[in-house]
Amino acid sequence: MGVNTVSIATKIYQTLFRRTSTFALTIVVGTLFFERAFDEGTGYIFDRINAGKQYKDLKKQLELRAAKEE
Amino acid sequence: MMSVGRVAQLAATSQIVPSFLRPLIPPIAQKADKLIVQENEIAKTHYSLSKQLANLKLAVSASRSLAGTQQTRCAHTDIRIPDFSEYRRTDNKSNRKSEDSNLMRGRAFTYLLVGSGGIAAAYSGKAIVHQFVSSMSASADVLAMAKIDIKLGDIPEGKHVTFKWRGKPLFVRHRTAEEIESEKSVNLAELRDPQHDDDRVQKSEWLVILGVCTHLGCVPIANAGDYGGYYCPCHGSHYDCSGRIRKGPAPLNLEVPFYEFTDDETLVVG
Amino acid sequence: MATLVGRASKQALLRAHSSIIHQKANLSFKNLSKGKKWAVAAFGTLTAGGVGLAVALNTAVLASDLTLHPPKYPWDHAGLLSALDRASVRRGYQVYKQVCAACHSLEYMYYRNLVGEIMEEDEAKAEAAEIMVVDGPNDQGLMFERPGKLSDKFPKPYPNDEAARAANNGALPPDLTYIVNARHGGENYLFSILTGYCDPPAGVEVREGLHYNPYFPGGSIAMAQALYNEIIEYDDGTPATTSQLAKDVCTFLRWVAEPEHDTRKRMGIKAIMIFTVLLTSAYYMKRAKWAPLKTQKIAFKPR
Numbered sequence: 001m002g003v004n005t006v007s008i009a010t011k012i013y014q015t016l017f018r019r020t021s022t023f024a025l026t027i028v029v030g031t032l033f034f035e036r037a038f039d040e041g042t043g044y045i046f047d048r049i050n051a052g053k054q055y056k057d058l059k060k061q062l063e064l065r066a067a068k069e070e
Numbered sequence: 071m072m073s074v075g076r077v078a079q080l081a082a083t084s085q086i087v088p089s090f091l092r093p094l095i096p097p098i099a100q101k102a103d104k105l106i107v108q109e110n111e112i113a114k115t116h117y118s119l120s121k122q123l124a125n126l127k128l129a130v131s132a133s134r135s136l137a138g139t140q141q142t143r144c145a146h147t148d149i150r151i152p153d154f155s156e157y158r159r160t161d162n163k164s165n166r167k168s169e170d171s172n173l174m175r176g177r178a179f180t181y182l183l184v185g186s187g188g189i190a191a192a193y194s195g196k197a198i199v200h201q202f203v204s205s206m207s208a209s210a211d212v213l214a215m216a217k218i219d220i221k222l223g224d225i226p227e228g229k230h231v232t233f234k235w236r237g238k239p240l241f242v243r244h245r246t247a248e249e250i251e252s253e254k255s256v257n258l259a260e261l262r263d264p265q266h267d268d269d270r271v272q273k274s275e276w277l278v279i280l281g282v283c284t285h286l287g288c289v290p291i292a293n294a295g296d297y298g299g300y301y302c303p304c305h306g307s308h309y310d311c312s313g314r315i316r317k318g319p320a321p322l323n324l325e326v327p328f329y330e331f332t333d334d335e336t337l338v339v340g
Numbered sequence: 341m342a343t344l345v346g347r348a349s350k351q352a353l354l355r356a357h358s359s360i361i362h363q364k365a366n367l368s369f370k371n372l373s374k375g376k377k378w379a380v381a382a383f384g385t386l387t388a389g390g391v392g393l394a395v396a397l398n399t400a401v402l403a404s405d406l407t408l409h410p411p412k413y414p415w416d417h418a419g420l421l422s423a424l425d426r427a428s429v430r431r432g433y434q435v436y437k438q439v440c441a442a443c444h445s446l447e448y449m450y451y452r453n454l455v456g457e458i459m460e461e462d463e464a465k466a467e468a469a470e471i472m473v474v475d476g477p478n479d480q481g482l483m484f485e486r487p488g489k490l491s492d493k494f495p496k497p498y499p500n501d502e503a504a505r506a507a508n509n510g511a512l513p514p515d516l517t518y519i520v521n522a523r524h525g526g527e528n529y530l531f532s533i534l535t536g537y538c539d540p541p542a543g544v545e546v547r548e549g550l551h552y553n554p555y556f557p558g559g560s561i562a563m564a565q566a567l568y569n570e571i572i573e574y575d576d577g578t579p580a581t582t583s584q585l586a587k588d589v590c591t592f593l594r595w596v597a598e599p600e601h602d603t604r605k606r607m608g609i610k611a612i613m614i615f616t617v618l619l620t621s622a623y624y625m626k627r628a629k630w631a632p633l634k635t636q637k638i639a640f641k642p643r
Contacts, residue, residue, distance in 0.1 A: 009178035017181035027188040034189050035196070042609045050423035053416065054602065055457060058426040062460070065576065154635040157627070180628055187621025190614050214452045214491040232479065 217340035222276070230292040232281060235339055239281035239289050240327070241300075241313075242337070249298070249311040250274045256310070263323045267312045270326055278329050278339060279313040285320035300324070408554035410525045410532035413587075417594065421609060423602045424595050430458040431574055432592020435585050436516070438572045443504075443513040443563075445496040449596060452490040457599065464490060471495045509549045511562030520590070520597040527590040529555065534586040537565040 016026045047054070113119045155163060161172040208216070218235045225231050225244045233240040245253075253267040254274075271277055281289050281300075288304035295301030295308035297316045302309075307318030314323040329339040372380065416425040433454070436446070451468035455461045468488035473495075476483035488495075497513075498504035505512050520526045532555040540552035540559070550560040567585045574580050595601060 010174040013174055013178040013181065017178065017185070023181065023185065027185055027192060030185065030189045031192040031196070035193055038193065038610070038613070042613065043606070046421065046423070046606050046609055049419075049421050050602075053423050053425045053427075055426045058430060058458070059460070061427065061576070148641075149637075149639050152637055157631045157635045180624070183621050183624045186617060187625065190617040190621065194614055194618070210452070211450070211491070214450065219489075 217338060220337040220339065222335055222337055227275070232292075233339075235327075240339060241277070241279050241281045241292065241324075243277040243279075243292070243311070245275055245277055245311060253310060253312040256312075256314075262315050262321070265314060265323055270312050270314070270323070272329070273331065276331075276337065277311065277313060278337065279324040279326055282325065283307055283320055284315065284322040284324065285318070290324070407557045407559070408532075408536070410528040410555055413528055413531060415527055415591070415594075417591070417601065421605050423605060425591060426458055427576065428588050428591040429595045430592075431576065431578060431584075432588035432590070432595075433458060434575060435567075435572065435589040436592055439566055439585075440516065440589065441494075441497060443497055443508065444516045445498075445513075446494040446517050446596060447496065447515045448517040449494045450490070451488060451492055451494070453599065455490065457595070461490075468492055509562060513563070516593055516596070518597045520593045527594055530590045530593065531583075531586050533561070534567050534589070535583055 015022070017023050051057070113121070159172065159176050161167075161176065216236060218233060218240070220233065220242060222244075225242060227244050228246045228249075230241060230243045233242065250267075256267070258264040258266060267274075270279075283290050283302040283304065285302065285305055285307050288302050290300035290302040290307070290309060292300055295317075297308050297310035299311040299313065299316075300309040301307070302318065302320065305319050307320035308316050309320075309324055310316050312323075313326070315321070327339055329337060332338050416428065417423060436444075451464050454464040454467065459467070468490055471488040471492070472485045473488045473492050474483050475486050478484055498507060501512055514522075520530065523529050525532075533553060536553050536555045537551060538554065540546050544552065544559065546552045546560050550562055551564050552559060553561045567582050567589075569581050571585065572580055578584060598604075
């Protein structure tokens with residue numbers, strides 16, 4: 001929390017937040033990236049919680065079993 | 071009574087800027103004692119109502135004359151200022167720094183939070199709109215009926231089979247070599263709706279068309295008419311073995327739906 | 341009239357209070373007066389107590405009730421964010437098909453529902469092709485039978501309710517599509533019913549053709565015990581004990597009743613996170629906007 005953080009905050013504020021137009025643009029562009037990251041992130045969490053239970057896991061099992069039988 | 075009270079309103083204040091008009095009263099910190107205020111009269115007329123308004127100039131006044139009062143300020147010493155630290159930024163609580171030095175950081179933080187709220191709102195808004203718009207697309211049961219698998223092995227050469235597809239008759243014809251030959255060699259100039267046979271079939275042996283007459287929507291009869299293809303019994307339109315209109319009132323060739331051969335044995339229409 | 345109302349309200353607004361008009365930032369709990377603290381505490385206690393009482397009354401076991409209430413089993417999908425165990429659902433489908441389907445229908449299920457959920461498209465097509473479906477009319481206006489397709493519904497064991505009753509001693513085997521949501525206790529109840537058959541205790545008479553099951557309201561159920569050890573053989577080699585069979589078929593029926601189960605929970609994570617951000621942002625904005633108003637004091641001291 002020194003002079004550096006203040007200047008970075010100031011820089012961000014002045015380039016992105018100060019004008020309504022750039023602020024709106026920041027939100028729109030931010031949403032694009034956020035959407036992707038958020039969907040991936042929550043999907044990863046859900047897959048971690050439910051490891052081995054979902055259809056994709058069952059599908060792998062079925063393929064393994066089919067390969068074994070052959 | 072009231073007027074006396076109002077004149078006394080400023081008695082608790084002191085002028086911090088000297089003026090010619092009023093004698094300098096040294097500011098004295100008064101003890102904030104419990105106020106005893108007399109009962110208000112019940113205001114019944116416009117006059118008595120108006121008397122309840124504070125009509126003195128309580129704030130700053132500046133004189134126009136150079137010689138006169140420059141400024142009159144009322145500094146209260148008898149009102150305790152409440153503790154507003156609940157509402158102050160942590161950065162600003164220090165007495166050693168001016169608030170201006172933290173201004174940018176505070177604003178940046180505020181807009182950062184507002185912006186992240188905006189992003190979250192935009193994300194959920196998009197999700198909601200997407201949900202409602204996608205509910206307009208075809209439902210799963212409609213999509214399940216929209217495709218039809220046809221086993222080609224069941225249709226011998228020279229045979230014509232009708233299927234029901236999306237509520238319409240679908241004609242699949244396994245054409246013989248002579249039929250293919252004659253359809254390929256048709257002079258396009260003779261046709262009402264000129265289209266080469268190659269543009270109407272993917273594999274020459276298989277003709278896939280919708281069995282709806284382009285005139286008024288009757289279902290044509292297969293292997294009938296002057297051209298050996300299809301004949302519409304309603305108004306006498308003759309189609310050839312490529313489903314093209316050759317004679318009669320119909321204006322266009324029979325429609326070819328979207329179809330593909332997934333392998334040598336299966337035809338998927340839709 | 342309007343002038344009267346206007347005058348009265350103006351008068352009320354203009355009336356000075358006997359003490360100072362006092363505005364104070366009053367947000368935190370610790371600043372409240374003792375009386376207010378007591379009031380808030382009492383309100384909170386009463387609300388919590390009321391909710392607790394309602395819950396207790398709702399789940400109370402009545403002495404007059406001759407039904408045994410099912411215990412809560414630790415289902416794989418019971419958690420807030422837990423998905424259905426698809427391997428279990430697939431085994432459950434096998435149990436349904438080989439045991440339950442003899443009497444119970446799944447009226448609202450299509451073979452296409454299986455695709456991508458518990459089996460591949462070609463497997464589901466093969467499943468569908470095992471049944472014969474009446475279709476038509478054909479060119480001659482006659483109905484004909486053809487092998488099932490993905491767009492066909494699951495077959496019904498009886499053509500109508502009357503036939504079902506006639507074949508089952510007057511009792512109607514319920515449709516199982518939404519049975520998990522239609523019965524109190526859901527999977528727990530179904531599991532208890534399926535595994536709870538026993539001899540009636542002394543003094544309890546069970547009529548001819550009925551069976552004793554303490555979990556069934558009234559105790560006498562028309563359905564005989566259907567699941568026994570090794571009654572079927574699982575494709576994946578899981579030992580087919582009675583409880584395994586019951587667990588799998590209950591999981592399957594949960595999936596049938598709620599095919600959107602996993603999507604819903606996937607969405608749950610997102611909703612929790614997004615609403616946290618939105619709430620934080622909204623609260624901050626409210627405070628920022630109100631700060632100028634909340635940090636001023638207007639005192640009026642007539643002398």
